[in-house]
Amino acid sequence: MAGIKEIDSKDYRIYFKHEKEDIDNIIKGFENANFLLKKGRGGIKVFFLNQRKIACRQYLHGGILRGITGDKFISVKRAINEMEILTYLRESNIYAIEPFCVIEKKTSLFKKLYLITFFEDNTVNLLEYFSYIDRRKRLRMAKKIAELFWRLERAGIYHPDLHLDNILVKHRIIEKDKLPPLILLDFDGAKRKTISKKDMENMFWRLNRYTEKMKKKDYIKMDIKEKILFLKTYERLSGRKIIDNMRRKYRIRKFVSRMGWIIESFFYKN
Known part of the structure; x- marks a missing residue:
């Protein structure tokens, strides 16, 4: 994960591609946000950070085993890969949503993964x-x-x-x-x-x-x-x-x- 910065905070590990932000406000916004948009398998949480609207999408497994594996992951690789590809698209002048960070919520054996991006209005x-x-x-x-x-x-x-x-x-x-x-x-x-x-x-x-x-x-x-x-x-x-x-x-x-x-x-x- 070249170029990725990691910070631990409480039950979370946050992965940044660029400059780090106020970790406490990120966690606070993430924990207090509600699911406002029924998009994808898990829905989208929306909150504000420094007056910018933020979207949060949780990763869920698909396919036949979805009912068993649900939102439990062994590795953070899937989320990091998407953040890096979105960054690469933007660097290649292809209009994509702007990734902000990946949040890993640590549990006893598994991880829950979330991609945080800037929200595109209108x-x-x-x-x-x-x-x-x-x-x-x-x-x-x-x-x-x-x-x-x-x-x-x-x-x-x-x-x-x-x-x-x-x-x-x-x-x-x-x-x-x-x-x-x-x-x-x-x-x-x-x-x-x-x-x-x-x-x-x-x-x-x-x-x-x-x-x-x-x-x-x-x-x-x-x-x-x-x-x-x-x-x-x-x-x-x-x-x-x-x-x-x-x-x-x-x-x-x-x-x-x-x-x-x-x-x-x-x-x-x-």
Whole structure:
């Protein structure tokens, strides 16, 4: 954990990437905060620190063993990795939420982990944004998302679970006909590596699976034209030809995705 500073305070260990802040106020805000946003598996706590709004997300295990392992971890590595990747994205001029620190709550045998970031006001996630914009904006946003994925590829960031719910749209006054900026939100499980064509296809399939799932629930309207424009934009930027290969795999992937939704419904009721 090069460049990470550690401080122990009471039952906590705090990991900083940059300058240390007032530890007592961090712990006080963390302990007194309430869950205000029902996002992700564990929800988001929000509190203020030196007049800045802070978001706190707890790490939880997923999958079949979630009911057993819950929020218990042996290592802090997962949270530190996400903090470092978010920092790297910002240093690479890719708009991501700004990480502040990681909090490890020590118990007898295990650890509970929390990522602390600066809160982004005036935002909605892409899922909500796509639910109310018109067809013209959907097509333009599809191109913008493709460019974002291409930039992640160039930066060497692979994210196995990047979808519409963990990309934010920033609402602010912008010039007419310009699209609002996108902010990357949740990079739990992401890693730095040399990105292959297969890696990008896997990221696109995950995005497609989530999109189809939301369409089935009538949360968004989206058709094949937006998807083809997305892929063509990526092909143009990257020089990689992937549409024909993905088209051949589409039917079997669609079947597997549907089976995945059925299995997932047994474990995730919300």
